Amino acid sequence: MVRYILWRIAAMVPTLFLISALVFTIIELPPGDYFESYVSELRAMGEEADLAEIELLKARYGFDQPMVVRYFHWVGGFFVGDFGYSFEYRLPVSEVVGDRLWLTILLSTVTIIFTWLLAFPIGIYSATHQYSWGDYGLTFVGLIGIAVPNFMLALVMMYFANIWFGTSIGGLMAREYLDQPVSWDKLMSIAEHMWIPVLIIGTAGTAGMVRRLRANLLDELQKQYVVTARAKGLHPLRILLKYPLRMALNFFISDIGSILPAIISGAEVTAIVLSLETTGPMLIKALQSQDMYLAGSFLMFLAFLTVLGVLVSDIALALLDPRIRLGGGSSK
Amino acid sequence: MTIGPELLRINDLSIAFPLMQGRLQAVKSASLRVLPGKVTALVGESGSGKSVISQAIMGLQPAFADVRGQVLFADPGASKASAAPVDLLKLPRDGRQLRAIRGSRIGMIFQEPMTSFSLLHTVGNQISEALRVHTTLSPAARREECEEMLGLVGFSDPRRVFDMYPFELSGGMRQRAMIAMALICRPALLIADEPTTALDVTIQAQILKLLRDLQEKMDMAILLITHDLGVVANIADEVVVIYQGEIMESGPVGPIFRAPKHPYLKGLMAAVPHFDMPKGERLKPLREIVVDHQTLLGGLTAPVAETAVAAEPVAASAQAAAVRPADVTAPREKAGGFPEVLLSVRNLRKTFQTRKQDWKVGRAAPQRPAVDNVSFDIRRGECLGLVGESGCGKTTVSKILMRAVTPDSGSVVFDDGAGPIDVLAARGDDLQALRTRVQMVFQDPVSSLSPRMSVGSILSEPFDIHKRGTRAARKDAVSALLKVIGLDPSAARRYPHSFSGGQRQRIGIARALALAPSLIVCDEPVSALDVSVQAQILNLLKDLQKDLGLTYLFISHNLAVVDYMADRVAVMWAGKIVEIAPREVIMRSPAHPYTRSLLEAVPYPDLDRPLNFARAGESSTASSAGWAPAFRDDGGGRDLAPLDLGGGHFVLARKSADLSEVQP
Numbered sequence: 001m002v003r004y005i006l007w008r009i010a011a012m013v014p015t016l017f018l019i020s021a022l023v024f025t026i027i028e029l030p031p032g033d034y035f036e037s038y039v040s041e042l043r044a045m046g047e048e049a050d051l052a053e054i055e056l057l058k059a060r061y062g063f064d065q066p067m068v069v070r071y072f073h074w075v076g077g078f079f080v081g082d083f084g085y086s087f088e089y090r091l092p093v094s095e096v097v098g099d100r101l102w103l104t105i106l107l108s109t110v111t112i113i114f115t116w117l118l119a120f121p122i123g124i125y126s127a128t129h130q131y132s133w134g135d136y137g138l139t140f141v142g143l144i145g146i147a148v149p150n151f152m153l154a155l156v157m158m159y160f161a162n163i164w165f166g167t168s169i170g171g172l173m174a175r176e177y178l179d180q181p182v183s184w185d186k187l188m189s190i191a192e193h194m195w196i197p198v199l200i201i202g203t204a205g206t207a208g209m210v211r212r213l214r215a216n217l218l219d220e221l222q223k224q225y226v227v228t229a230r231a232k233g234l235h236p237l238r239i240l241l242k243y244p245l246r247m248a249l250n251f252f253i254s255d256i257g258s259i260l261p262a263i264i265s266g267a268e269v270t271a272i273v274l275s276l277e278t279t280g281p282m283l284i285k286a287l288q289s290q291d292m293y294l295a296g297s298f299l300m301f302l303a304f305l306t307v308l309g310v311l312v313s314d315i316a317l318a319l320l321d322p323r324i325r326l327g328g329g330s331s332k
Numbered sequence: 333m334t335i336g337p338e339l340l341r342i343n344d345l346s347i348a349f350p351l352m353q354g355r356l357q358a359v360k361s362a363s364l365r366v367l368p369g370k371v372t373a374l375v376g377e378s379g380s381g382k383s384v385i386s387q388a389i390m391g392l393q394p395a396f397a398d399v400r401g402q403v404l405f406a407d408p409g410a411s412k413a414s415a416a417p418v419d420l421l422k423l424p425r426d427g428r429q430l431r432a433i434r435g436s437r438i439g440m441i442f443q444e445p446m447t448s449f450s451l452l453h454t455v456g457n458q459i460s461e462a463l464r465v466h467t468t469l470s471p472a473a474r475r476e477e478c479e480e481m482l483g484l485v486g487f488s489d490p491r492r493v494f495d496m497y498p499f500e501l502s503g504g505m506r507q508r509a510m511i512a513m514a515l516i517c518r519p520a521l522l523i524a525d526e527p528t529t530a531l532d533v534t535i536q537a538q539i540l541k542l543l544r545d546l547q548e549k550m551d552m553a554i555l556l557i558t559h560d561l562g563v564v565a566n567i568a569d570e571v572v573v574i575y576q577g578e579i580m581e582s583g584p585v586g587p588i589f590r591a592p593k594h595p596y597l598k599g600l601m602a603a604v605p606h607f608d609m610p611k612g613e614r615l616k617p618l619r620e621i622v623v624d625h626q627t628l629l630g631g632l633t634a635p636v637a638e639t640a641v642a643a644e645p646v647a648a649s650a651q652a653a654a655v656r657p658a659d660v661t662a663p664r665e666k667a668g669g670f671p672e673v674l675l676s677v678r679n680l681r682k683t684f685q686t687r688k689q690d691w692k693v694g695r696a697a698p699q700r701p702a703v704d705n706v707s708f709d710i711r712r713g714e715c716l717g718l719v720g721e722s723g724c725g726k727t728t729v730s731k732i733l734m735r736a737v738t739p740d741s742g743s744v745v746f747d748d749g750a751g752p753i754d755v756l757a758a759r760g761d762d763l764q765a766l767r768t769r770v771q772m773v774f775q776d777p778v779s780s781l782s783p784r785m786s787v788g789s790i791l792s793e794p795f796d797i798h799k800r801g802t803r804a805a806r807k808d809a810v811s812a813l814l815k816v817i818g819l820d821p822s823a824a825r826r827y828p829h830s831f832s833g834g835q836r837q838r839i840g841i842a843r844a845l846a847l848a849p850s851l852i853v854c855d856e857p858v859s860a861l862d863v864s865v866q867a868q869i870l871n872l873l874k875d876l877q878k879d880l881g882l883t884y885l886f887i888s889h890n891l892a893v894v895d896y897m898a899d900r901v902a903v904m905w906a907g908k909i910v911e912i913a914p915r916e917v918i919m920r921s922p923a924h925p926y927t928r929s930l931l932e933a934v935p936y937p938d939l940d941r942p943l944n945f946a947r948a949g950e951s952s953t954a955s956s957a958g959w960a961p962a963f964r965d966d967g968g969g970r971d972l973a974p975l976d977l978g979g980g981h982f983v984l985a986r987k988s989a990d991l992s993e994v995q996p
Binding site: 223224229230231232233234235236242243246247320321322323 | 390392426431432433434435436439440442444447448449450451452453454461462465466497499510513514
């Protein structure tokens with residue numbers, strides 16, 4: 001088992017290197033660089049750019065050097081916590097991202113937990129009461145959840161939250177706590193603001209997960225071992241929780257790998273609508289203005305999360321499923 | 333043994349399923365009884381309603397089933413006051429009273445040991461669960477009880493098995509664990525639904541012995557559901573015969589077997605192949621299929637083959653077509669140009685790497701080869717039977733012949749008159765041509781036909797792949813094929829799911845016949861079928877062989893079937909061919925101890941020839957240690973070589989052994 005985990009971690013390294021090369025190539029692909037678009041933007045506004053300063057910056061960040069050198073310079077920085085320099089903000093990337101990263105992670109985690117808490121009971125109910133009114137009703141609600149675009153839901157919620165609860169739900173906390181050190185009041189403010197984005201981002205995921213859990217459970221409920229368990233005289237609920245649900249968990253766990261980045265990147269449009277202080281809006285802005293180190297580091301962050309998620313789900317699967325853990329011991 | 337009142341009494345049980353096409357009456361007012369401490373066998377074909385009855389007793393039938401009648405269960409273990417019979421059908425579904433009976437007073441084992449366990453929980457966890465529900469024992473006491481029961485069902489190391497996962501056990505071992513699970517609370521009645529159908533003969537004999545021993549030891553009644561009359565004759569006290577949901581005949585096993593009254597039972601008995609059949613005697617299936625022999629003799633796929641010559645000047649297909657006319661019109665004729673040996677296999681060897689080994693580099697233990705130095709010849713026009721328990725490598729051999737698996741070493745030479753072809757080295761056009769001459773019939777008629785293709789397109793696909801004939805010619809060939817297997821040409825428009833298992837297997841055979849091959853590899857073609865259907869298929873295969881001059885490699889674990897089909901028989905064990913001989917020789921005077929144990933394990937549907945249970949208890953690997961020294965392999969397999977006993981009878985023995993040591 002330890003061997004397996006070590007092997008999987010070792011396998012992450014080349015994967016991440018490949019991804020970093022890919023990301024770097026992609027952000028280099030559009031013609032020109034940040035400075036050119038900056039200069040042309042200034043010109044469009046009728047201002048003269050300080051060409052000398054720009055030349056200085058270009059030399060400092062190695063823009064006159066070949067792509068390969070710049071790539072290794074960029075990647076090498078990761079190991080010492082240097083993710084490059086954001087030209088847009090004129091700050092190191094790590095400082096720009098800082099707080100937003102933690103808020104993103106917090107929001108995502110809460111969303112995932114919310115999704116699971118909602119999806120599990122509904123999925124189990126739908127599967128065990130197949131073709132009942134409850135099943136149809138929940139399916140209907142779920143399909144609406146999938147069909148309605150997140151940003152639209154966000155707008156609607158924003159409106160009603162303002163009218164009914166008097167909460168101005170733009171952002172993840174009240175304005176006065178921005179850039180303040182962590183305090184009890186700040187946390188309370190975050191909690192107060194958090195539920196709306198969680199609800200919005202979570203609905204679509206929940207609906208999809210309910211459908212998948214329902215389908216998986218329905219398959220498992222037909223299996224012979226369920227009949228065996230009934231023949232032993234077990235209570236139906238106990239059978240359900242111990243056998244088919246446990247089997248159906250496998251897909252749930254293998255989902256973790258894709259859920260992390262999906263939630264973080266999928267929430268961008270919502271985040272813009274609600275003007276959340278997460279990383280999503282920043283990434284889009286960075287891509288628009290060709291702020292390449294900022295954008296690249298973001299993409300790397302997403303990739304890292306994906307790889308990490310897959311690792312976590314693989315390890316969890318091995319722990320949960322003896323067939324994987326004791327792999328190859330099958331007699332058939 | 334207590335012979336008191338009945339333990340279980342079923343009165344006028346009717347079970348119906350409301351389906352979209354209408355009501356399906358699965359069981360029609362069936363009545364039967366089970367006496368305490370006795371074995372009652374419920375015999376019938378698949379679809380006769382026997383499994384539904386067993387489910388209804390436990391209340392396990394699907395919720396939408398409409399069940400009427402009475403199932404009276406008189407629990408001898410209950411206190412005197414409540415000894416009155418309970419009608420199990422009156423109890424609420426999955427309610428507390430019914431749950432208290434399930435697993436505790438009535439245990440159940442199922443046909444499929446592979447799927448009856450959850451693979452994510454340990455064997456011990458699943459067995460002790462019944463104790464946890466029905467008793468107040470402490471976890472330690474439960475574990476003790478489980479280990480005792482695991483020992484009772486024949487595990488040599490119950491302590492270890494308790495913590496193992498089901499997928500670490502073989503099929504036979506899993507069925508033992510299943511029995512332990514059903515018996516852990518010492519029920520008064522055990523319902524065994526086809527407990528040995530999925531198992532090999534040797535393991536079947538072990539399980540039957542185990543059931544019999546435990547039944548006597550625990551003074552328990554068994555309701556045994558089966559379609560195998562051999563099993564019934566060996567274990568049952570009373571027999572109930574069911575046909576299409578109706579009870580045909582019931583009574584003690586003696587009268588039923590010695591003087592079957594009902595035509596259905598007589599028919600069932602005539603449909604089973606047995607060893608005393610004179611050569612040439614045909615099985616009598618319950619429902620004879622009408623085969624169009626005229627089409628057969630008229631050159632089955634001749635139109636397609638001829639157009640192939642005209643339209644396809646590819647050397648390979650022309651070559652194949654040139655051979656065929658003589659093949660079809662003059663079967664069995666040994667024309668001068670045809671070699672006697674059609675397929676010659678020499679020194680095949682194949683070792684599979686398991687995944688576990690890939691990880692642990694350096695510590696890899698030497699793997700036992702799946703196929704170990706296998707050599708044999710298949711003569712033109714004969715049927716060679718290949719017999720052995722599951723895992724002995726027989727399917728791997730067939731896959732190597734089909735080029736689905738590449739062997740580590742060895743050679744396979746195929747020669748049907750067009751010059752020898754090295755099967756393992758054939759590439760491109762040669763391989764494509766070879767594919768038309770060797771075909772395969774598979775075990776599972778359900779999964780070997782695509783559910784999304786109509787029968788017509790399934791049957792014409794071989795022509796499409798090999799670019800034979802025009803559209804019209806293909807259509808004609810498909811209807812000819814359907815007539816040959818006794819189906820109406822209109823079947824071409826239907827899909828596989830609308831056919832029964834036997835019909836599907838016939839379609840599989842027709843597909844194999846489409847390209848007029850010279851060799852057909854039949855991998856357990858009847859083991860998934862009922863006896864009555866089995867007889868149909870076997871007769872069809874025999875007729876086809878006679879009329880088309882086909883050559884078969886017939887793989888099976890059922891010796892009686894092989895005895896019926898084969899001209900020569902090869903017995904495989906642990907990847908090696910241990911004995912090969914003409915079928916009369918191998919059935920009457922087998923030399924190798926493994927062949928003998930195989931023959932002994934076959935249950936006869938004959939009360940005067942009971943199984944020798946005293947010798948059935950061991951697995952072949954365990955008993956191989958007790959073989960005569962001439963057959964034992966002590967020197968890593970290098971010492972053993974086929975020894976000629978004369979008359980084409982070879983047995984695997986030590987090189988140093990002389991004839992007297994291995995003579996039967």
